[in-house]
Amino acid sequence: MMEKRTFLFILNPISGLKKNKKSIEQIIHKEFQAHSTIDYQIQYTQFPGHARQLAREAAAQNVSVVVAVGGDGTMNEVASSLVGTGTVLGIIPRGSGNGYARSLKIPLKAKQAIRVLQYGQVKQVDVGKINEYYFFGVAGVGFDAYIGAQFQAFGLRGPLPYFYIGVREYFRYSYEGFTLKFNGQSLHVNPLLITVANTPQYGMNATIAPQAKVDDGILELCVLNPMSVFKAAMELHHLFDGTIEKVKAYRHFSVKEVEIEREYEKGVFHTDGEPRMGPRVLKISVLPQKIKVLVPGEKLKL
Numbered sequence: 001m002m003e004k005r006t007f008l009f010i011l012n013p014i015s016g017l018k019k020n021k022k023s024i025e026q027i028i029h030k031e032f033q034a035h036s037t038i039d040y041q042i043q044y045t046q047f048p049g050h051a052r053q054l055a056r057e058a059a060a061q062n063v064s065v066v067v068a069v070g071g072d073g074t075m076n077e078v079a080s081s082l083v084g085t086g087t088v089l090g091i092i093p094r095g096s097g098n099g100y101a102r103s104l105k106i107p108l109k110a111k112q113a114i115r116v117l118q119y120g121q122v123k124q125v126d127v128g129k130i131n132e133y134y135f136f137g138v139a140g141v142g143f144d145a146y147i148g149a150q151f152q153a154f155g156l157r158g159p160l161p162y163f164y165i166g167v168r169e170y171f172r173y174s175y176e177g178f179t180l181k182f183n184g185q186s187l188h189v190n191p192l193l194i195t196v197a198n199t200p201q202y203g204m205n206a207t208i209a210p211q212a213k214v215d216d217g218i219l220e221l222c223v224l225n226p227m228s229v230f231k232a233a234m235e236l237h238h239l240f241d242g243t244i245e246k247v248k249a250y251r252h253f254s255v256k257e258v259e260i261e262r263e264y265e266k267g268v269f270h271t272d273g274e275p276r277m278g279p280r281v282l283k284i285s286v287l288p289q290k291i292k293v294l295v296p297g298e299k300l301k302l
């Protein structure tokens with residue numbers, strides 16, 4: 001007889017845009033009730049940090065798979081508690097950007113993402129570490145982390161205010177100097193942003209590191225220099241069509257470790273798009289193949 005697997009679904013009720021909140025729970029019931037080899041439970045998060053706590057408890061009880069039902073923030077919380085454990089990460093993307101799920105080719109449609117949970121393959125992938133925090137897709141400093149912090153401070157959500165605030169703040173943003181130490185060299189930059197990427201994209205197919213591979217034991221250190229707003233608008237399509245390397249203001253380096261030192265004081269950085277306040281020095285490294293995640297298998301027809 002086949003051994004039963006146990007799944008815990010962690011649903012973030014505020015992820016993504018406001019529609020279809022209940023229906024995802026119904027879809028999960030419909031798709032799993034008839035599945036005789038899987039026992040499952042659904043829990044909603046009640047506050048930021050709750051997903052991390054629920055996933056930690058599940059891993060301690062050897063739950064087979066913990067599924068993050070939300071965006072990159074929810075995924076980061078769940079995955080952070082599964083690093084180095086035997087419990088596998090699953091994802092049903094429900095965020096606005098879904099950068100990590102898109103990078104792993106996990107379908108955005110719930111039913112198809114569920115097929116991956118049921119019949120996909122378990123893959124061991126790399127984990128990034130930035131000081132005491134883990135990241136799974138991208139982390140970094142600069143304009144995007146700054147905007148993220150503004151967004152969080154004002155409790156804003158959704159792509160339209162993001163676009164509006166992004167353009168407005170582009171004119172106000174005061175550039176900071178950073179020293180990057182990596183591969184035995186030291187580089188001083190005054191960038192628009194610095195991203196350390198384990199996977200290619202931020203979300204919405206905005207691809208900052210087309211070279212990034214999630215299981216190669218390497219991170220891509222990407223530096224984007226400042227541009228006029230006109231130039232940025234002209235070059236924007238390169239971010240979305242996977243050709244960022246054609247942008248003159250863009251450079252990237254393959255690293256296993258990098259130290260990012262701010263010139264003056266502590267400041268904001270982000271892990272998978274979630275802003276955090278950090279000290280002047282950020283130490284970043286890669287932990288090769290430290291987490292298991294369910295991804296589409298080669299033979300899985302979606």
Ligand SMILES: Nc1ncnc2c1ncn2[C@@H]1O[C@H](COP(=O)(O)OP(=O)(O)OP(=O)(O)O)[C@@H](O)[C@H]1O
Nearest residue numbers: 016045046047048070071072073074095096097098
């Ligand atoms: N019940 C809750 N109430 C308020 N905030 C919550 C709750 N549960 C989780 N959160 C927080 O919600 C934030 C946003 O979640 P998430 O990133 O999953 O969605 P998103 O921002 O829509 O997606 P994406 O990052 O892909 O754009 C996270 O910082 C998480 O800690």
